[in-house]
Amino acid sequence: MAKVTARKETGKLVIDFTYRGVRCREQTALDDTPQNRKRAGAVVARIKAALSGGTFAYAEFFPGSSLVARFAPSASTASSAPNAHEVAAGTETVARASASATTPTFREFTGQWLAEHQVEWRRSHIKVLRSTLDGHLLPHFGDKPVGSIVKADVLAFRAKLAELPGRSREKMSNKRINGILAPLRQILNDAADRFGFVSPTLSLKPLKVRKTDVEPFALDEVRRLLGTVREDYRDYFTVRFFTGMRTGEAHGLKWKYIDFENRVILIRETFVLGEDEYTKTDSSQRDVQMTQVVYDALQRQHAATGKLSEYVFCNREGKPLDNKNFTDRVWSPLLRHLGLKPRRPYQMRHTAATLWLASGEAPEWIARQLGHSSTEMLFRVYSRYVPNLTRRDGSAIDRLLTSRLIGDRVVADEASPDPAQPPPPRVTAPAA
Numbered sequence: 001m002a003k004v005t006a007r008k009e010t011g012k013l014v015i016d017f018t019y020r021g022v023r024c025r026e027q028t029a030l031d032d033t034p035q036n037r038k039r040a041g042a043v044v045a046r047i048k049a050a051l052s053g054g055t056f057a058y059a060e061f062f063p064g065s066s067l068v069a070r071f072a073p074s075a076s077t078a079s080s081a082p083n084a085h086e087v088a089a090g091t092e093t094v095a096r097a098s099a100s101a102t103t104p105t106f107r108e109f110t111g112q113w114l115a116e117h118q119v120e121w122r123r124s125h126i127k128v129l130r131s132t133l134d135g136h137l138l139p140h141f142g143d144k145p146v147g148s149i150v151k152a153d154v155l156a157f158r159a160k161l162a163e164l165p166g167r168s169r170e171k172m173s174n175k176r177i178n179g180i181l182a183p184l185r186q187i188l189n190d191a192a193d194r195f196g197f198v199s200p201t202l203s204l205k206p207l208k209v210r211k212t213d214v215e216p217f218a219l220d221e222v223r224r225l226l227g228t229v230r231e232d233y234r235d236y237f238t239v240r241f242f243t244g245m246r247t248g249e250a251h252g253l254k255w256k257y258i259d260f261e262n263r264v265i266l267i268r269e270t271f272v273l274g275e276d277e278y279t280k281t282d283s284s285q286r287d288v289q290m291t292q293v294v295y296d297a298l299q300r301q302h303a304a305t306g307k308l309s310e311y312v313f314c315n316r317e318g319k320p321l322d323n324k325n326f327t328d329r330v331w332s333p334l335l336r337h338l339g340l341k342p343r344r345p346y347q348m349r350h351t352a353a354t355l356w357l358a359s360g361e362a363p364e365w366i367a368r369q370l371g372h373s374s375t376e377m378l379f380r381v382y383s384r385y386v387p388n389l390t391r392r393d394g395s396a397i398d399r400l401l402t403s404r405l406i407g408d409r410v411v412a413d414e415a416s417p418d419p420a421q422p423p424p425p426r427v428t429a430p431a432a
Contacts, residue, residue, distance in 0.1 A: 002015070002016070002017035002018075002044045002047045002048050002051070003015075003016050003017070003044065004016070004037055004040045004041055004044055006032040007027060010027070011031060011032050012027055012028060012029060012030060012031065012032070013027075013028045013030045013031070013032055013036055013037065013040045014026065014027045014028065015028065015040060015043060015044060015047070017044070017047055017048075017051070019051065019056065019058065019071065020071065022067075022070075024058075024067060026061075026062050026065055028040060029203065030198075030202075035193075038193075039192065039196075039197070039198045039199075040198075042196030042197060042198075043061075043198070045196070046061075047061060058070075058071040058072075059071075059072065102147065102195070103145045103146045103147035103148070103191065103195045103197075104145065104146065105142065105143055105144060105145055105146070106137075106138070106141040106142055106143070106144050106145075106146050106149065106187070107138055107141075107142040107143065109146050109187065109191050110133060110137070110138065110187055113186075113187055113190060113191075114129075114130075114133075122272075122277055122278065123273075123275055123277065124272040124273045124275065124277055127273050128273075129183055132179070132180055132183055133183065136161070136180050137180070137183065137184055137187075140157050140160075141153075141157070141184075146187075146188065146191040146195070147191070147195055147197050149188065149200055150200050151200040151201070151203075151204065153200065154181075154184070154200050154201055154204060155204075157184075158177060158181060158207075161176075161177045161180060162177060173209075174207035174208060174209050174210075175209045177207055178206045178207055178209065181201075181204070181206070184201065185199075185201040185204065188200060188201050189201065189202075214347065214350040214354075214381060214382065215341065215343045215347050215350070216347055216350040216351040216353070216354040216355075216385075217241075217340075217347065217348075217351045219355060221338075221340060222241050222351060222355075224338055224340075225237060225241075225334065225338065225340075226238060226241075228334065228337065228338060229330070229334055230330070232304070233330055234297075235297040235298070235300050235301040235304075236250070236301075236313050236321075237348070238293060238294065238297040239294055239297055239298065239301075239312075239313075240345070240348040240349070240352075241348050241351055241352060241355075242291055242293055242294050242352055242355070243265060243288050243290075243294055243352060243369070244288070244349045244352035244353055244356075244369055244370045245265075245267065245288065245349065246270065246280065246284075246346070246349060246371075247323055247345060247346060247349075248270035248271050248272050248277075248280075249267050249269075249270050249271075249279070249284075250313060251270075251271040251311075251313060251320045251321045251323065252269045252270045252271030252272075252276055252277075252311070252320060253265070253267075253269075253311065253312045253313065254269070254310050254311055254312065255302070255306060255310060255311075255312055256310070257269075258298060258302075258312065260295070260298070260299070263289065263290040263295055264287045264288065264289060264290065265287070265288040265289075265290060265294075265298075266287055266288075267279060267284060267285060267286050267287070267288060267371065268285060270284075271320045279371070280371070281371070281373070283371055283372060283373040284371035285371075286368060286369070286371050288369055289369065298312070301313070305318075323345070326345070327344075327345060331345050349370070350381075350382075352369075352370075353366060353370060353378070353381075353382055353385075354382060354385040356369070357382060357385045357386050358385065363375045363378055363379070363386070366378060
């Protein structure tokens with residue numbers, strides 16, 4: 001008899017079975033959920049098969065258990081025991097011999113997984129995913145059966161990634177490593193559900209990524225940038241700084257989405273990895289209001305590129321701007337020339353948000369202009385630029401109490417007689 005139960009004290013799943021007349025209870029690190037019960041049930045099914053076939057070896061399934069010594073086989077048998085897979089937190093392991101023999105290789109399963117799921121994804125996401133698979137995952141895991149990959153394999157792979165060089169630093173960043181491990185986790189979790197083994201990434205947590213602050217430009221710095229940038233990019237800078245459009249939204253902006261009559265920019269597409277795509281989220285589909293400065297800039301831009309291309313901002317061939325080319329040849333040299341701190345062009349979006357906040361615009365309106373579904377992200381990202389949130393020294397309530405309470409006291413004092421002064425003369429009405 002073998003079954004899955006849950007321990008009341010911890011809420012963790014327990015594999016309960018009888019072996020050689022002894023009742024054995026092996027607690028796992030899995031919470032009691034339907035998905036985890038299914039995974040533990042697959043282990044129980046293997047235990048039942050091994051028990052009925054007379055091939056059950058305790059050390060094979062639970063090498064970390066205190067009962068291993070009690071049921072220890074001979075030295076020759078122990079040395080031939082197959083490799084085991086570490087379950088969940090690493091305190092329990094499960095045999096992988098049968099899984100290795102019956103599951104496809106990581107390369108084969110990944111091909112099937114891509115074919116089944118790519119209909120759900122954007123073209124840009126598929127490009128990035130294929131790059132990650134071809135550059136990292138398939139070379140490392142490609143020929144291994146998915147059922148044989150253990151947590152130790154994943155940890156070793158992660159450690160190897162941490163030693164690789166990053167784009168702009170000596171070693172690869174935690175954010176990039178998490179991005180590579182994310183599809184690995186999805187693939188192995190899907191394989192575990194299909195083939196009945198516990199995913200080695202089940203308890204693997206993403207690496208901690210440091211929070212980065214926004215670095216918007218001050219209005220004086222914006223004026224310097226607009227006054228110095230080459231003329232053919234001045235209107236582009238103006239639109240980016242005063243609309244808060246994302247890079248892909250600005251580069252994918254087409255003239256058919258410019259409504260001069262109503263002074264509105266319709267954000268309907270974005271340009272990513274050389275292709276027009278749907279916007280980042282549904283809430284990113286929005287109408288951005290033009291200020292007079294933006295309206296004038298777009299009028300000038302229309303005179304320059306309106307007949308050249310369907311794109312508002314384009315190169316001499318009428319194609320959308322390339323962000324890397326723009327950054328390397330226009331943006332970074334301009335910042336160096338003006339002695340400004342290096343930062344990404346995306347900070348133009350953050351600048352628009354902080355300028356709106358500084359001018360006292362309603363947070364709800366700003367969130368809509370930026371394409372946020374609510375004001376939550378606005379307050380979280382730009383909290384120190386919101387006047388009512390940054391005043392934490394008690395000055396606001398101090399001014400209120402001073403103006404109200406102390407002011408009322410002065411009025412009352414003026415209305416009451418001064419005891420140091422003689423009372424005014426008493427005037428009586430003349431007798432009739």
